Amino acid sequence: MVGSVVIIVLTILLAVFAPLICSINGQDPYTYHLDELDKSGVPLHNSTFNHWFGVEPLTGRDLFAIVVFGARTSLLIGFGATVFALLLGSLVGVIAGFVGGKLDTFLSRSTDLVLLFPELIFMIALRSLIPDWFPRELLMILVIGAFGWGAIARVVRSQTLVLANEGFILSSRVLGAKKFYTILRHLLPNLMSTIVIFGAISIPGKIGSEAALSFLGVGISAPTPSWGRSIADAVQWINVDALYLVYPGLALFLITFAFNMLGDFLNKKYDPRRL
């Protein structure tokens, strides 16, 4: 548990201070170092004083810088998509649970639809329609978030249903408070812990989606560093040296692992789905 928090905090620091950290040995993830490669594009050294993790095959870009800057992409999209999904999901869940009736039926069916949607396929498919000038990071946040709000909507709805019959909510309604005011003032504060915990649980999935899409070549496009794309780039060198795969792969694994441990811990402690 402590270990996973340390990993998460370190990764966040790495992402925030990426330019600073890479400036220690004067590297960035964009510059080509062709002098570090032999004629067929294979790096001459695995690790040097200047390039701690060595360089990428073919381009000679610094692998350490790519991994460090990759944390930026990964966390930005992971957090961004999670927040977007939480907003959408909470909105749908609260309205469905609080308003009820036909609107609830409609929203609940829509939630079912989103949960059943083959999201990976759709995310890939959408790529062919979005023009190239659209910022990739924003697109990924929107797409991953838009397909990922189903579960939170269900949880929030069921919890709203329970809370809506509690004394303090009923009193507020009886005293003449508007629905909107009651939701904002009395319902949301009580849902907050659930929403936050659910957010922590769903971050690794969102990070994984970004990596998977970038791995397939339909996510973040070059030269913005992304662990998923670095893994894909390493594939063609896999029988030369699997090391190019290890650094971005390990980074992706560690952050997912840390968030999963944290989520597991939070889940055991305050299970939002126990209601």
Add this chain to the structure above:
Amino acid sequence: MKLKYIVNKFFQMMLMLLIITFITFIIFYVLPADPALRMCGKPCTPEKLQSVKEFMQIDKSFIVQFLEFLHGIFFGRTYSSSTGGVAIVCDTPCLGYSFQESKTVTELILARIGSTFSIAIGASILAVIIGVGLGILAAKYQDKLPDKLINSFCVIGISSPAYLVGLIAVAIFGFKFAVFPSGGYVPLDQNPYEWFHHLILPWLILATITSPSYIKLTRSGLLSAFSSDYYSMARSKGLSGRKLFINHGLRNCMLEVVTLFGLNLGGLLSGAVLTETVFSMNGLGKLMIQAVGVTDISIILGCTLFSSFAILLANFMTDALYFVLDPRVVIKRA
């Protein structure tokens, strides 16, 4: 009652499919600025563009286009061109026609479907075996060493992207030791042994990665059964050994395992894109990725619909299986 439940579920599935078809159709045929030009591919001659437009019936309203498309899925359709081109017959289920490949989308999908289905079905079955097996082990040795080891395996398994583990496995077993082929697919009817040999590694990797959910379900299901009154009752009446364990313990978690199986199979079918990239197989996912690369909308649309259908079908079959395992669901869920 039983029939009503299944029929009900079936109509729910069909409705869902209709909605998905409608949404996909809007996304691909209506939203793009010039769908015909996108369909046409490169190089796009004016004559070709003209026949694309006629095939799509672009001059007709959107609803007509959609209904024609639906009609094609159920009854097939014939694309004809007034500019002297040959009419193309697209049999049921017609999911469109790719101008870039000069084939119907259904043909293209059918040609690739073998590897995708082989991987998904094999891996999901193996995942149940591994998952339930380890889950039983973990429950039997609750809080002892085997349980703890299995639990760590679960956390690691959940955190590892399947494609990453797959790549590492290919690097080790495919290239370094060359025990397994590093990729590719041989159809079952061509050479059963090679089919199996090429699929072992993908199956094992995917099953291992997806097994943690089964382990957790089986473990918690068994533990709650062990501490239940009916279990103690059966035991105090003298039942013991395998019969007690299977009928009163394992059966308690089978419903959830089946649910998960349906979801998992669907997930593996749509996740095939990743697996096929890793193990260099030329399946449905690869077809789709290639189509995205050249913006072949017909193929993308067809693959999306086909995958959605496969996933919904997997879910439907799960729902139908519920009844066999626990007739109570009919009353609760119908």
